Amino acid sequence: MNAVGRSLPHDSAHGHVTGSALYIDDMTPLAGELHVDFVGSPIASGTLTGIDVRAAMAINGVVAILAHRDLPGEKRLFGPIFHDEPFLVEEEISYIGQPIVIVAATNREIARAAAAAVVLQCEPSLPILTIDDAIAKNSFLGPRRKIERGDVDAAFAAAPHRIEGVLRTNGQEQLYFESQACIAIPGELGSIRVISSTQNPTETQSVVAEALGLGLHQVVCECKRMGGGFGGKETQSALPAIMASLVAAKTGRSARIIYGKDQDMIVTGKRHAYQTSYRAAFDDEGNILAVDVSFHSNGGAFADLSTSVMERSMLHLDNAYYLPNARITGQACKLNYPPNTAFRGFGGPQGVVVIENILQHIAQSLGRDAWDIRRLNAYRDGDRQRSLTPYGQWVQDHVIQEIFSTLEQTSDYRQRVRLIDAFNERSSVYVKGIAMSPIKFGISFTSKFLNQGNALVNVYTDGTIQVSTGGTEMGQGLNTKIRQVVADQFGIEPADVIVMTTSTEKNNNTSPTAASAGTDLNAQAAVVACEQIKAAMSSFAANRLSSLTRGIAASTEHICFVDGYVYDDRNPENRIAFGPFCDMARRERVDLGARGFYATPGVDFNRETGQGTPFFYYTTGAAVSEVTIDRFTGEMIVDRIDVLMDVGKMINPGIDIGQIIGGFVQGMGWCTNEELVYDESGKLLSTSPTTYKIPNITDIPSQFHVDTIENPKHRINVSRSKAVGEPPVMLGISVWLAAQDAIFRATPGRVVEMPLPATSEVNLITMQNRLAAVVQPT
Numbered sequence: 001m002n003a004v005g006r007s008l009p010h011d012s013a014h015g016h017v018t019g020s021a022l023y024i025d026d027m028t029p030l031a032g033e034l035h036v037d038f039v040g041s042p043i044a045s046g047t048l049t050g051i052d053v054r055a056a057m058a059i060n061g062v063v064a065i066l067a068h069r070d071l072p073g074e075k076r077l078f079g080p081i082f083h084d085e086p087f088l089v090e091e092e093i094s095y096i097g098q099p100i101v102i103v104a105a106t107n108r109e110i111a112r113a114a115a116a117a118v119v120l121q122c123e124p125s126l127p128i129l130t131i132d133d134a135i136a137k138n139s140f141l142g143p144r145r146k147i148e149r150g151d152v153d154a155a156f157a158a159a160p161h162r163i164e165g166v167l168r169t170n171g172q173e174q175l176y177f178e179s180q181a182c183i184a185i186p187g188e189l190g191s192i193r194v195i196s197s198t199q200n201p202t203e204t205q206s207v208v209a210e211a212l213g214l215g216l217h218q219v220v221c222e223c224k225r226m227g228g229g230f231g232g233k234e235t236q237s238a239l240p241a242i243m244a245s246l247v248a249a250k251t252g253r254s255a256r257i258i259y260g261k262d263q264d265m266i267v268t269g270k271r272h273a274y275q276t277s278y279r280a281a282f283d284d285e286g287n288i289l290a291v292d293v294s295f296h297s298n299g300g301a302f303a304d305l306s307t308s309v310m311e312r313s314m315l316h317l318d319n320a321y322y323l324p325n326a327r328i329t330g331q332a333c334k335l336n337y338p339p340n341t342a343f344r345g346f347g348g349p350q351g352v353v354v355i356e357n358i359l360q361h362i363a364q365s366l367g368r369d370a371w372d373i374r375r376l377n378a379y380r381d382g383d384r385q386r387s388l389t390p391y392g393q394w395v396q397d398h399v400i401q402e403i404f405s406t407l408e409q410t411s412d413y414r415q416r417v418r419l420i421d422a423f424n425e426r427s428s429v430y431v432k433g434i435a436m437s438p439i440k441f442g443i444s445f446t447s448k449f450l451n452q453g454n455a456l457v458n459v460y461t462d463g464t465i466q467v468s469t470g471g472t473e474m475g476q477g478l479n480t481k482i483r484q485v486v487a488d489q490f491g492i493e494p495a496d497v498i499v500m501t502t503s504t505e506k507n508n509n510t511s512p513t514a515a516s517a518g519t520d521l522n523a524q525a526a527v528v529a530c531e532q533i534k535a536a537m538s539s540f541a542a543n544r545l546s547s548l549t550r551g552i553a554a555s556t557e558h559i560c561f562v563d564g565y566v567y568d569d570r571n572p573e574n575r576i577a578f579g580p581f582c583d584m585a586r587r588e589r590v591d592l593g594a595r596g597f598y599a600t601p602g603v604d605f606n607r608e609t610g611q612g613t614p615f616f617y618y619t620t621g622a623a624v625s626e627v628t629i630d631r632f633t634g635e636m637i638v639d640r641i642d643v644l645m646d647v648g649k650m651i652n653p654g655i656d657i658g659q660i661i662g663g664f665v666q667g668m669g670w671c672t673n674e675e676l677v678y679d680e681s682g683k684l685l686s687t688s689p690t691t692y693k694i695p696n697i698t699d700i701p702s703q704f705h706v707d708t709i710e711n712p713k714h715r716i717n718v719s720r721s722k723a724v725g726e727p728p729v730m731l732g733i734s735v736w737l738a739a740q741d742a743i744f745r746a747t748p749g750r751v752v753e754m755p756l757p758a759t760s761e762v763n764l765i766t767m768q769n770r771l772a773a774v775v776q777p778t
């Protein structure tokens with residue numbers, strides 16, 4: 001009986017379906033609890049000149065109305081990297097929806113009515129709404145960064161072939177089902193307890209402390225679970241927590257804020273839209289000789305995580321390919337939108353899509369199959385010459401080439417290309433395309449200090465265990481995996497382990513549950529705690545077992561915890577069941593609890609020089625997607641997807657496969673249907689699931705094959721697993737590439753330049769422009 005490697009159902013699977021898994025707004029209100037809402041800026045940029053709350057105050061049931069002047073602390077600005085974002089607008093307005101006035105009332109309807117009754121006076125100024133405008137006006141967030149290797153200019157000058165272009169990729173809404181939510185409860189000694197839907201309890205604790213002028217020891221942040229986060233609750237859970245806490249501190253009453261879905265979509269940041277200029281040089285065979293890439297992102301109005309997201313884009317420009325000469329620059333731009341933030345992939349998708357676009361264009365311009373061009377340029381394990389990334393990390397112990405060859409067989413790629421050609425010749429209405437793209441995703445936070453975790457493991461006298469870590473559960477199955485790893489440590493049933501609510505009271509100074517590293521950091525910290533407990537238990541067990549037998553004496557280093565028993569591995573007959581054993585140990589005053597700490601070894605990256613080893617290892621994989629596009633409407637259907645990934649030895653195969661499918665579909669959404677639409681004043685028009693289309697069940701291809709590949713060379717990380725949360729998102733890019741391929745097949749000629757996502761409109765316009773270009777030679 002092995003707890004690790006089993007497809008146990010998600011901890012909350014039953015609760016999710018029956019409704020017994022509670023989210024913040026399901027919690028019973030405390031006596032006197034207030035509902036909090038806020039008034040956001042109606043304009044994207046300008047000056048706040050007046051606030052009139054008289055009408056709002058007059059509404060029966062309104063208890064408090066707070067604005068910037070009511071902030072009790074000395075600090076006025078917050079932010080995870082740069083402290084540049086005001087808690088509340090003082091004068092300068094930076095985006096539509098930016099919080100200006102907080103209202104608190106006895107119920108939600110009254111709070112909403114009060115917010116609507118607040119009158120704001122603002123003087124608008126001209127907002128910056130495009131990346132081009134930001135560049136023209138030098139409106140930037142943080143410094144421009146560079147990663148460079150080799151002699152790029154010389155390689156370009158000598159190259160037989162060159163391509164260049166500008167790729168625009170759109171943003172993406174996280175669309176977690178549970179909106180931003182928080183309950184703040186005032187306590188003794190000026191303290192406050194914050195129950196937040198957050199991926200980042202420590203960050204929430206510290207922004208609340210700063211906004212209220214408290215010490216960190218006066219603030220506790222808890223998170224039981226989120227109804228999805230997808231990066232959107234890594235930093236942006238801060239503002240609702242600040243607002244609820246301000247009300248709680250001012251009124252002495254519990255305060256609850258739950259964003260409405262539209263409100264959430266309007267005021268919170270999203271995946272960064274990018275505008276990327278690129279040049280690539282290559283030889284007759286399609287070998288990349290040099291790339292020169294310049295990224296600009298729409299960072300929104302404040303820095304948030306934009307510089308960190310940009311860093312990950314730059315670190316993923318190579319994706320799975322060796323780039324002998326590379327110049328990669330990145331600059332986040334300051335625009336008048338909500339600050340853009342983490343979203344699954346964290347800049348990775350925006351980097352990967354650029355090199356994949358380049359490879360597709362190399363294939364198109366040489367008239368070669370794109371698969372072959374990709375394989376030619378892909379990293380080969382053991383080929384030391386070609387295994388160094390542009391930032392100086394060796395890519396090793398991977399199976400990228402094996403993934404190419406296996407997937408070529410299992411997806412029947414060559415035969416399907418022939419069938420697609422035949423289909424396209426027959427059909428005057430539809431056109432098919434196919435594309436493969438790999439991923440090599442770096443695992444670790446690129447900021448070294450975040451690569452740490454701590455865990456508290458409490459063993460009780462019946463042999464059951466409670467575990468607490470800084471990791472948060474957002475549906476990804478972290479708690480289930482931690483439970484399995486801890487059960488495995490003691491050789492007991494996973495049902496005898498429960499992962500408790502995350503709280504900064506039990507685990508301090510934690511990293512956000514992000515960068516796909518939740519299990520890597522927190523489960524490993526739990527293992528460290530288990531090892532400490534087992535060390536104490538083992539010396540006690542050796543004594544006790546020796547006293548029970550006349551045979552061989554038991555000794556500490558031979559004690560094992562297997563199948564619910566404790567014994568000396570040389571004498572399995574002489575054993576004690578784990579439950580009674582724990583009770584005996586306590587009676588002999590053995591410590592049955594421990595705090596474990598883990599710091600990822602070996603990672604370091606110098607962002608000034610653009611060199612280092614930012615990643616502990618890489619998660620890799622590839623996908624093949626086939627699409628059909630209507631030549632007359634541009635409408636696209638995804639016919640078939642084949643995914644193959646190396647995610648190490650899976651702690652829970654069911655959960656990992658679920659993550660691969662979910663991640664792929666979310667990436668596919670970014671590449672196809674998800675379209676953020678703004679008006680000319682910077683106002684978001686696609687503010688609900690009816691106007692913003694995430695993939696639904698009918699968008700899932702009828703053939704969706706997901707498989708994993710063994711990698712015996714991967715011998716590090718907890719239980720030799722690999723992080724799985726974000727990497728599959730970037731495999732969704734194969735769908736966009738397949739759309740590009742279909743358009744190329746429908747309208748052969750020069751390379752297909754198209755933006756992302758490949759909506760019906762984009763597909764149609766791209767095809768029409770290409771046809772028009774053929775008809776009217778210039």
Ligand code: MTE
Binds near residue numbers: 475517
């Ligand atoms: N899966 C679900 N169901 N819900 C989520 O919000 N977030 C993703 C991914 N998978 C998410 C998810 C993101 S952005 C990350 S970084 C990882 O889960 C975080 O969790 P992990 O590190 O434990 O994998």
Ligand code: HPA
Binds near residue numbers: 450512
């Ligand atoms: N990934 C995700 N979230 C992060 C990172 C990262 O590399 N750095 C800071 N927050």
Ligand code: MOS
Binds near residue numbers: 342
């Ligand atoms: Mo995930 S974007 O790192 O929260």
